[in-house]
Amino acid sequence: MTALVIAEHDNASIKGATLNTVTAAAQCGGEVHVLVAGSNAAAAAQAAAQIAGVSKVLHADGASLAEGLAENLAAQVLAVAGDYSHILFPATASGKNVAPRVAAKLDVAQISDITKVDSADTFERPIYAGNAIATVQSTDAVKVITVRSTGFDAAAATGGSAAVESVAAAADSGKSSFVGREVTKSDRPELTAAKIIVSGGRALGSDEKFQEVLTPLADKLNAAIGASRAAVDAGYAPNDLQVGQTGKIVAPELYIALGISGAIQHLAGMKDSKVIVAVNKDPEAPIFSVADYGLVADLFTATPELVSKL
Ligand SMILES: Cc1cc2nc3c(=O)[nH]c(=O)nc-3n(C[C@H](O)[C@H](O)[C@H](O)COP(=O)(O)OP(=O)(O)OC[C@H]3O[C@@H](n4cnc5c(N)ncnc54)[C@H](O)[C@@H]3O)c2cc1C
Numbered sequence: 001m002t003a004l005v006i007a008e009h010d011n012a013s014i015k016g017a018t019l020n021t022v023t024a025a026a027q028c029g030g031e032v033h034v035l036v037a038g039s040n041a042a043a044a045a046q047a048a049a050q051i052a053g054v055s056k057v058l059h060a061d062g063a064s065l066a067e068g069l070a071e072n073l074a075a076q077v078l079a080v081a082g083d084y085s086h087i088l089f090p091a092t093a094s095g096k097n098v099a100p101r102v103a104a105k106l107d108v109a110q111i112s113d114i115t116k117v118d119s120a121d122t123f124e125r126p127i128y129a130g131n132a133i134a135t136v137q138s139t140d141a142v143k144v145i146t147v148r149s150t151g152f153d154a155a156a157a158t159g160g161s162a163a164v165e166s167v168a169a170a171a172d173s174g175k176s177s178f179v180g181r182e183v184t185k186s187d188r189p190e191l192t193a194a195k196i197i198v199s200g201g202r203a204l205g206s207d208e209k210f211q212e213v214l215t216p217l218a219d220k221l222n223a224a225i226g227a228s229r230a231a232v233d234a235g236y237a238p239n240d241l242q243v244g245q246t247g248k249i250v251a252p253e254l255y256i257a258l259g260i261s262g263a264i265q266h267l268a269g270m271k272d273s274k275v276i277v278a279v280n281k282d283p284e285a286p287i288f289s290v291a292d293y294g295l296v297a298d299l300f301t302a303t304p305e306l307v308s309k310l
Contacts, residue, residue, distance in 0.1 A: 001030030001120065003086035004058075006077060008094055009036060009044035011066075014051070016193045017090035017147075019154035022051055024147040026155070027117035028086045031055045034162070037076045037169070039066035045164050052156035055163075062169025067178040068094055074101035075170035081106060084142065085120070091146035092192075099146050108140035115151030129245045129268035149192070150251035150272050184240065191241065194224030196254045199243055199270070202230035203259025203280075203299060210236040213303050214258065220310045226250065226270075228260045244269035258299045262287025279303065 003025035008015040018034070025032045032053055036045040037060040045059035058080055064072045077098065081087060087102060089095030091113045103110035115133075116124035122137045123145065191197065198218045204210040210231065218225050227237035229244055243250055245265040255273035260266060262278070262285055270276070271290050278291035279299045288294040295302055 001028070001085045002083065003028045003030055003032050003088060004077075004080065004084040005032060005034045005054075006073075006087070006089045006095065006098065007034050007036045007044065007048050008090055008092060009038060009041065009047070011038045011041040012043045012047075014044055014047045014157070015090075016154060017092050017095075017149040018048070019051060019157060020149035020152040021088050021090045021147045022053055022155040023152040024114065024117055024145070025086060025088045026053045027152075028088075028143075029120045030085065033058060033084070035060065035077065035080065037061075037065045037073055038068075039063055041065075047157070049162040049164050050158045050160050051162070052159040054155075054160050057162050057164045058167045059164050060167045060169045064172035065169055067181075069173075069176050069178060070094075070097040070101060071173040071175045072170055073098050074105070075173060077102050078105050079170050080167060081142065086143045086145060088145045088147055091148050095146050099144055103144035106142055106144065108142050108144055109138060111136055111138055111143055111145045113146055113148045115148050126268075129264050130271065131264065131268075148249060150249055184238070188218065189222065189224045191224045191226055191243070191248050192250055194250070194252050196221045196223035196256075197226045197243070197250055197252045197270075197273075198223045198256045198258065199226035199228070199260060200231055200237065200258050201228040201260035202234060202236075204231060204236055207236050209300075213300065216307045217256070217303055217310075220307055221254075223254075223256075224252075226255075228263075228266050257287050257291070258303060260287055261285050262290065 033056040034048045035058045048057045089099045114123040226243040227241040232242045245268040251272040257278045277293045278287040283296045
């Protein structure tokens with residue numbers, strides 16, 4: 001029984017969610033291999049070989065794999081799938097784009113968004129925006145799984161010494177081509193990888209106020225900035241900052257919610273944070289039911305005060 005983790009990487013380094021996926025793969029009970037499919041991705045393959053608990057890295061290198069196109073990456077996974085009992089992807093936009101293609105071609109049911117491995121064929125996953133946990137058992141010969149990274153600790157990025165084996169790159173499917181990419185550049189930590197998140201809600205009232213109130217606190221704490229959907233819908237924050245059921249799932253060491261009511265769809269994205277701090281002027285706000293520290297106050301006075309004391 002061997003599990004294959006499909007690495008997320010930028011051809012030079014391995015992205016964090018891969019490390020959590022390796023932990024989930026190890027819990028499936030057998031060896032853990034990692035597939036690094038990219039272009040000029042030797043550095044990423046070497047980085048994958050350092051991950052603790054990984055016994056082999058498959059390195060597929062070719063122009064068809066340069067941009068992570070789902071059709072080509074799925075073909076690459078299928079080319080090596082025969083050797084594996086479990087194939088695991090991080091439940092990220094990229095993983096969720098490729099895993100269903102692989103599951104469909106293998107004619108197995110995908111097991112999505114797992115947060116716990118009970119045994120090699122039984123897994124737990126949140127349903128109804130995290131209000132219930134489903135235990136799912138699969139009798140399929142191959143388990144194709146997406147892994148919610150907040151459910152598993154990250155494997156150590158160093159300490160391993162896996163062998164790197166080259167495998168032939170899959171041919172270009174010709175079904176899609178890479179046109180361009182617009183990447184947001186920010187000095188802040190990435191939302192899903194941040195240790196601290198400062199998040200703002202509708203109460204901020206405008207784009208200007210959102211920046212004016214949240215930025216000094218986030219700067220002081222070297223935190224990522226998040227937002228509720230109401231704040232995003234109102235245009236106070238860009239879409240990629242949304243935390244929640246239809247946004248990003250996060251579980252930082254510290255989550256500070258400013259002027260966020262705590263609707264279940266928001267809680268679904270952040271309630272696994274280690275420490276939750278909420279500032280809200282309504283003492284009945286549901287966010288206080290999950291907060292470790294709650295301050296009933298006007299955020300426009302409490303936040304600058306907090307910044308001045310840090
Ligand atoms: C299918 C579906 C998916 C959804 N997905 C998401 C999601 O991914 N993420 C998400 O966030 N939401 C999501 N929502 C929306 C969600 O239901 C809520 O509408 C949203 O989270 C509310 O955002 P909010 O807390 O910023 O705003 P509100 O609910 O309006 O809350 C604002 C809060 O600010 C407080 N406040 C006001 N002024 C101040 C002040 N000066 N100082 C301190 N506190 C103040 C108020 O007391 C209130 O509690 C989804 C909804 C649906 C139906």
